[in-house]
Amino acid sequence: MTELFVDPLVGYGFVRTGLAAALIVGVVSAVLSCLLVVRHQALMGDAISHAVLLGVVLGYLVMGRPGILPGALVVALLSGAAMTYLERHTSIKLDAVMGIVFTFAFALGLAIMSAVEPRGIDLFHVLFGNLLGVSSVDLVVTAVSGALVLAVIAVGFRAFELWSFDPQMARAVGMRVTGFEYLFTGLLSATIVASLQAVGIVLVIAMLITPGAAALLLTSRLRSMMLLAVAIGLAASLSGFYASFHLDVASGPAIVIAVSLLFALALAVAPLRRRGLARRAAEPVAAADEVDAPAR
Template structure:
């Protein structure tokens, strides 16, 4: 299938699920790209994995009572995020250890709850691997509005998030409410994860949160530029991944993640300053410069005698 045929299918009324899938993929990529920038900056990739597991009991309860899965997952994830933020203030136990304890317990609770409901297998598969082609229009609105809210909060508290991420002790010393900022950032991570679950599922959602931001981190040292590049990389991965999956009948979520991973590998290799080849080139340049300076010093020394 050519790209032109793909865009023709997007405008085909009988394939109305396809543009909805594209919209949700783009919304999720932008949201995860922005929030993922803070996650990568703070080195807290584990929290994304934790939240994706922690939403499970909320989804299970919502499924059992036939409620809104997105709201159920968000409630459980936010509760878990608040607990992690509270417990992590005790520096005796590291943050990643607390996350491991809490998300494992939450996931186990979700398994028990959902196993008590008949016909849970199909819902569990959808939760694990995503169901982007079956998204109703109201969920598209939910992802769009929720994502806009997340981006607005980041715009308001962005400087504070950066201060806490770079130096928590300094942020606390200048009077910033570190605990509340931690809670707010964890809640935003939770919302980003929940909004993206239908796109690529629970298993792969961490990749959408981390991979584009990690690629952007290799390409720039400026957080503002990184927060622009990460959504662009994620959005390109979503469009390209959806096109490839539609053309070759591949799973959408896995294809999007593999495209994003390919872009990360390209950045890892070719990034001008932090890429592997860029570092080799810089090292060779330093060696050449040192040799030229040494030859110049020897020339001056020989002609001064």
């Protein structure tokens, strides 16, 4: 056992750094995934993460390797803001807006990369992650941005809950909904940048959807959904990380496969749980359903 799980950590510092990064990403993206799933914005993470490629390239060209994360963050924030702005001020809906903005930024990033061919960026690692390449500076950036995101959501939980369930009421009681949307986009951007090294910009999409979706199958409150999603995210990061180390598989794919398996497990367990709930029901809800007109 120690051979499998402890020895890798003792032997190499960069392995410890990688594991820490994977765990942070597992926690933070899991919390965000809950909000994205209940808000029907699951592909917002997809869009921003693709746009981040442009930031990675520009950041590297301007400042070298230390510029990658700041560059990624700036472009993530800008593209997220651009999407929110276009959705609010044109008749084009969010899904189309996302498609336009992210493909443009992604294409621009690829174009610059193919023209300049920067030596310090491995496209494969940007796309799919490389846990063992996480530097201690990267880890600090990941930890700080992750802590910031978690703190904002923890403090503002009630507001996030109301805004997610009923944005009309949120606005009707005076919440600044527009500002809130930009804030949320900012949190998402920070999370994606924090996940860059661990799972890469393509596979972070899974971490921003799957833990929340799996948790939704098993819980009926937003708070418990978030806690369960965090557990799923942690389990996926941990198992994916060790699988990556021992089987010599790329870390990003390993973590994503792990989280997908956990989703399948949730899918299998959910019907059992639902039957339990139905038995607990105090009122025969099904009978009342027949009386009511169906929802529009």
